[in-house]
Amino acid sequence: MKTFLSGLLALGGVAALVMVLIPPKSDAPLRLVSSTQCFACHADVAAEWQESHHQFAFENPEVRRLSNNFANQECLACHAPRPVLSFKPGERVLARQSERGLGVDCLSCHSHPEGGVGTKNPNAKSDAPCQPRYVERMESVDHCAACHNQHKTVEQWRAAPPELKGTGCIDCHMPEEFRAGGRRGRNHAFKASHDLAALQSAVEMKVGKDGNGAFVTLENVGAGHNFPTDERSRAADLQVRWQHADGSWGSWVQIHRFRDPYRDETDLTNTQLPSGATERYALPPDGVTQSGSAEVRLLYRTNPFMPDGEAKELYRLSLEV
Ligand code: HEC
Ligand code: HEC
Ligand code: HEC
Numbered sequence: 001m002k003t004f005l006s007g008l009l010a011l012g013g014v015a016a017l018v019m020v021l022i023p024p025k026s027d028a029p030l031r032l033v034s035s036t037q038c039f040a041c042h043a044d045v046a047a048e049w050q051e052s053h054h055q056f057a058f059e060n061p062e063v064r065r066l067s068n069n070f071a072n073q074e075c076l077a078c079h080a081p082r083p084v085l086s087f088k089p090g091e092r093v094l095a096r097q098s099e100r101g102l103g104v105d106c107l108s109c110h111s112h113p114e115g116g117v118g119t120k121n122p123n124a125k126s127d128a129p130c131q132p133r134y135v136e137r138m139e140s141v142d143h144c145a146a147c148h149n150q151h152k153t154v155e156q157w158r159a160a161p162p163e164l165k166g167t168g169c170i171d172c173h174m175p176e177e178f179r180a181g182g183r184r185g186r187n188h189a190f191k192a193s194h195d196l197a198a199l200q201s202a203v204e205m206k207v208g209k210d211g212n213g214a215f216v217t218l219e220n221v222g223a224g225h226n227f228p229t230d231e232r233s234r235a236a237d238l239q240v241r242w243q244h245a246d247g248s249w250g251s252w253v254q255i256h257r258f259r260d261p262y263r264d265e266t267d268l269t270n271t272q273l274p275s276g277a278t279e280r281y282a283l284p285p286d287g288v289t290q291s292g293s294a295e296v297r298l299l300y301r302t303n304p305f306m307p308d309g310e311a312k313e314l315y316r317l318s319l320e321v
């Protein structure tokens with residue numbers, strides 16, 4: 001019995017030695033030519049990305065309308081880009097020729113010029129079929145800046161207070177997710193201006209009364225850049241209305257618009273709300289004489305000419321003016 005056991009142990013020892021000498025067989029490295037290859041192995045990431053505006057960047061009807069169906073080829077550069085890691089930080093990205101329908105796809109952000117995929121994880125399994133390699137730029141703002149600084153979002157982030165600035169864009173735009181096997185991952189849905197909860201997390205609205213009268217304040221408590229940011233077409237409007245004696249409501253009166261105007265709107269200035277900043281407005285606003293029960297609301301429009309009924313209502317509060 002004793003010899004049988006020690007024989008088994010010895011056999012085990014030989015097996016362990018063989019395993020050290022011959023590393024566990026890994027899948028053969030893949031030549032990565034299409035983002036559709038990633039979908040099967042990274043199904044959870046792919047499902048999040050499918051919901052994102054990165055996936056939508058080439059098909060987006062708004063983009064097609066404004067680019068005249070991409071007759072304006074300049075618009076392809078960031079909406080169907082070549083892999084950004086093939087360009088130096090700060091260099092202008094260029095359009096790709098194939099699979100433009102996938103928009104800003106997996107290869108756009110991950111494909112490494114020397115083969116494999118970029119990751120910020122220094123301990124990634126380099127023998128995985130997609131050959132992950134450590135790239136410092138992956139988690140830095142420089143990665144996003146390749147496409148996101150034409151309207152100075154990155155400059156605004158640099159000027160943000162430390163508690164909102166954090167370590168970069170992915171702190172807020174890629175919240176942590178756990179992947180199969182317990183590996184830490186990052187959400188790829190990039191929720192922002194098309195998501196009510198993300199929009200509401202950007203600002204806090206308050207109404208009140210003090211020695212100077214009734215007021216509404218808006219504070220940028222959750223965006224690491226101006227509110228709204230990036231696209232000049234975004235607009236956020238503060239509005240107020242009063243209740244009549246018969247209980248019906250008057251029409252909405254504009255208090256303030258937060259927006260970075262188009263270049264040809266030379267009569268307008270930039271009125272975005274910087275990261276961490278608070279603005280206060282008197283009620284009733286200048287030029288209006290009204291008192292009684294009032295409601296104040298904040299509307300968000302992805303397009304400055306969008307009618308009120310299509311805008312997203314972020315907040316509505318009541319007060320006596
Ligand atoms: C045949 C399956 C397969 C394909 C195809 C594949 N991967 Fe992977 N990938 C893996 C495996 C396995 C790992 C290691 C996972 C782990 O550590 O748990 C990995 C790891 C990664 C990592 C590193 C994750 C980390 O934090 O450690 C990234 C980034 C990545 N893949 C991106 C991609 C992209 C982008 C594509 C498509 C261009 C792709 N992969 C295609 C199987 C695949
Ligand atoms: C330097 C990179 C870059 C180029 C070039 C570019 N875009 Fe964009 N575009 C972006 C980024 C980044 C966003 C996302 C910003 C945001 O959502 O505010 C965007 C968003 C948009 C949107 C908003 C989409 C939506 O549904 O909200 C439209 C419309 C648009 N672009 C049209 C164009 C047109 C038209 C051109 C060519 C004249 C163009 N873009 C060229 C980077 C670029
Ligand atoms: C290769 C260019 C490119 C890179 C790199 C890139 N983006 Fe984008 N991003 C775009 C384009 C183009 C859009 C707009 C697509 C559309 O709406 O048509 C966009 C849209 C967005 C949006 C808005 C989503 C919405 O619902 O409106 C967010 C947020 C965003 N990107 C964050 C990031 C972050 C964070 C990074 C860095 C990790 C990053 N992006 C890297 C091109 C890029």
Ligand code: HEC
Nearest residue numbers: 148154157169172192193202222223224227228229230231
């Ligand atoms: C503290 C959290 C936070 C950080 C950090 C942050 N953002 Fe945002 N971002 C938000 C919130 C909240 C919104 C939605 C409100 C808005 O549009 O300003 C947003 C919106 C956006 C949009 C959508 C704009 C549009 O018009 O559709 C883009 C693009 C974007 N962020 C890019 C970036 C980039 C690039 C960085 C890094 C330089 C960054 N963000 C850093 C919270 C953050």
Ligand code: HEC
Nearest residue numbers: 038042045046049054104105106109119120138139185186
């Ligand atoms: C806009 C750029 C962008 C796009 C598009 C993108 N990624 Fe990522 N990805 C990142 C960033 C930034 C990280 C976080 C840093 C890191 O882990 O390297 C990341 C992390 C990952 C990781 C490791 C963390 C995790 O969540 O598991 C995998 C795997 C991955 N991406 C796969 C993909 C696949 C597959 C696609 C296409 C379906 C894709 N990515 C599209 C930028 C992008």
